[in-house]
Amino acid sequence: MHRIASIAAVALMIGAPAQARTPSPPSIARVVAAAMTETGAKGLAIATIERGKVSSVQAFVARNAAGEPLTPDTVLYGASLTKAVFGYLTVQLAAEGRLSLDRPIATLLPQPLPxxxxxxxxxxxxxxxxxxxxxxxxxxxxxxxxxxxxxxAFLNPDRKLRIRFEPGSRYGYSGEGIMLLQFGLEKGAGLDTEAELQRRFFRPLGMTRTSLRWQSHFAGNVADGWDEQGKAQPHDERSRVRAAGSMDTSIGDFARVAAAMVRGEGLPVRWRREFARGTLPITTRQQFPTLLPDAQLAERPNASAAMGVVAFSGPQGAGWYKGGHDDITANTLVCLEEGRRCVLIMANDVRAERAFPALVRHVLGETGVHYRWEYPGLRNY
Structure with a gap:
């Protein structure tokens, strides 16, 4: 792989894609190669969706330090992409009358939460x-x-679970909140999160390499990862189902569920709109503002929080997206309502994250996603 000056330069050389036209897989592959060279990332997979159907899936380079290939079937850590699927599941339950989105979770529980x-x-x-x-x-x-x-909870000064502002008043990213909803559904409504996702989505869509709990058959083709220093780290075999982010999946599998979500599978039209409709304006300068003083707040008029995803408005109209991240993982899913077009990127090297804005732009054109809000340290996107 030859050293290339910049991802943006390669995209320009190839020809920037029209906003309503997805570039060819070879064109995407060339821009991915430039991205991996520029960032030093060792492994990355990318899928595209057109009109609610998967149109291409590609995987590049390595799944581990031994150099074994990353393939479309390699099991990767889904991280917080889990929240998007869990949000879609919750909206399905609401559409079926199993719960109300705006009735307190306390009403589901037979005992007081504490x-x-x-x-x-x-x-x-x-x-x-x-x-x-x-x-x-x-x-x-x-x-x-x-x-x-x-x-x-451990981010609080006393490491205890605290409510830092009036519930419902503003945005503050929280995996703890997602776990409260999971608790309400499982202990109060008698649902099994993993079983529901398998029954409603994973099995019907042929997602044989996806689960919120580690499965032994994943071991034959699983991705380890690389951190910011380029040090290889093993894949974490998560034993607990956590709707906030325990999903293992492959790029091929998750592209299927992303396509189902953008086309509204299993939801009446009204409820499909509810999933992607932003109902809480995001007024923060970054994604994790909960412990920052109110002086750090700033208007973000084109982005708002929806059901496990972020809704935005951009040059091509309405869309929604969700990221996923840990020390060795970087994922993003961006979907445009017009044409039901999406790009899904999953990397087992956190350094790839710096290339996401250019990669998304190459595939979808200008979208309006607020990358500096999600990645405050990002430069020159």
Whole structure:
């Protein structure tokens, strides 16, 4: 792979794609090669969706330090892409009358939330004994990240679960909130999150390499990852189902569910709009503002929180997206309502994240996604 000056330069050399036309797989492959050279990333997979159907799936270079190939069937960590699928599931349940998006989760539970104590599989509910605001939190608030919880309880100065602002009043990304909704559905409504996702989505779509709990048959073709320093790290075999982000999947598998979501499979039209309709304006300068003072807030008029995804308005109209990230993982899914077009990128090297804006632009054209909000350190996108 030859050294190339910049991803943007390669996209220009190839020819920037028209906004309503997806470039060919070879064109995408050349821009991906430039991205991997520029960032140093060792593994990356990319899929495109046209008119709600998967149109291409490609995987590049390595799944581990031994140099074994990354393929469309390689199991990757889905990270917070899990939240998008869980949000879609929740909207399906609402469409079926199984729950109300705007009725407090407390009404699902037979006991007061703090009485369940601190449960490692879900959350430290006992920490909320002296704060009655837990009674206000609804499924919508968990999915649009307005519960008032930090992303993780341990980020608080006392490492306890705290409600940092009035539930529903503003955005503050929180995996803890997603886990509260999972707890309400499982302990209150008697649902099994993994079983529901398998029954409704994964099995019908032929997603044999996707689960929110580690499966032994994944081991034959699984991706390890690389961190910011380029150090290889092993794949984490997650044993707990966590709707906030425990999903393992392949690029081939997740492209199928992304296509189903953008075409509204399994949802009446009204409820499909509800999934992608932004109901909470995002007024923060970055994605994780919960512990920042209010002075850090800033208007973001074209982005708002929807059901597990972020809705935006851009040059091509309405769209929605969701990212996923940990020390060795970088994922993004961007979908445009016009033409039901999406690009899905999953990388087992966190350094690839710096190339996401250029890669998405090459595939979809200008979208309007607020990359500096999601990645505050990003430059020159």
């Amino acid at each position: 009485s369940y104590g601190n449960l490692p599989a879900y959350g430290n509910w006992g920490d909320l004994t002296d704060d009655e605001r837990w009674r206000l939190i609804t499924p919508r608030m968990t999915l649009n990240h307005s519960t008032g919880f930090a992303n993780f």
